[in-house]
Amino acid sequence: MADLEKIVEELSSLSVLEAADLVKMLEGKWGVSAAAPVAVAAAGAAGAAAPVAEEEEKTEFDVIIKDAGPKKIEVIKTIRQLTNLGLKEAKDVAETAGSKVLEAVSKEAAADAKSKLEAAGAVIEVK
Numbered sequence: 224m225a226d227l228e229k230i231v232e233e234l235s236s237l238s239v240l241e242a243a244d245l246v247k248m249l250e251g252k253w254g255v256s257a258a259a260p261v262a263v264a265a266a267g268a269a270g271a272a273a274p275v276a277e278e279e280e281k282t283e284f285d286v287i288i289k290d291a292g293p294k295k296i297e298v299i300k301t302i303r304q305l306t307n308l309g310l311k312e313a314k315d316v317a318e319t320a321g322s323k324v325l326e327a328v329s330k331e332a333a334a335d336a337k338s339k340l341e342a343a344g345a346v347i348e349v350k
Contacts, residue, residue: 251331254305254325254328254329254332254335254336255328255332281330282329282330283327283328283329284327284328284329284330284333284349284350285323285325285326285327285328285349285350286323286324286325286326286328286333286336286337286340286348286349287321287323287324287347287348287349287350288302288316288317288320288321288322288324288340288345288346288347289320289321289346289347289348290320290345290346291317291344291345292345292346293344294343294344295317295318295344297343297344298317298340298343298344298345299313299314299317300313300343301342301343301345302316302317302324302340304339305324305325305339306324306325317345324336324340333349334349337349
């Protein structure tokens, strides 16, 4: 197990630019956005005050599995890598057409997940 105090000490020594780079690297590796909770809260408050313009570009996407294809084991392994689900949960997602593999992720993360799952043999839809 990692020594959390040592990690905190090392992170405390980072400059602001190094910390920003670390955030970008972690977002890319984990397929998440550190700004998402703030953006959702701000969008909720703005949405209550004024209707959202229909021309806004979609920023959150769902990755949906349509069919696991012939290499189901590879698809299950890929789902586990993308989601950190356990074996049984990943198997259930792979075997259930229309299941969301990832929900409300960035366009880049959705495209990355789609390419990895399709390489494993699955049929994927991004909404």
